[in-house]
Amino acid sequence: MELIIVLVIALVVLGPKRLPDAGKSLGRGIREFKGSLSGDTKDDDEREERELAAIQPVAVAEPVAEPERVA
Template identity: 40%
Template sequence: MFGIGSTELLVILVVALIVIGPSKLPDLMKTLGKGMAEFRRMSSDVKSTLEAEVDRAEREQKQAEAQKQQAPAHAEAAAAAPTQPEAAKAAAPGKEAPSA
């Protein structure tokens, strides 16, 4: 915990007991514990929010790259393949294609 060993923690508690006094020490420790719990909760919330935003950004980037890769393939396929009305006219030169 914070790089403090058990011996150092014991010394800190003894000094706090002498400085603060035995009557106020439990209240101080309770307040300190609540503060630490709130800090951990807030840091956990920030961490999860950041991870969610990073995941969302990566997902959007992958989708954009996939669309960029698919766009040229669709353009080439559309240019190479004749459209439906032109194919119908080529199949039946004397007949017109039915209109919608």
């Protein structure tokens, strides 16, 4: 019963559009807190490596020489 009351108050305060984002942020915070308590940094390192691997440099084309102007 108490959980329903808390959820209704959160819905009234945050509104239906911001409530899912607040839930995601809360879940992410709890996950990080649990990870810091357990001292499990391997997951964090692997996640960072995956994120860095996903960001790959964009290939840049060589500049094209401008045609010579005839005066």
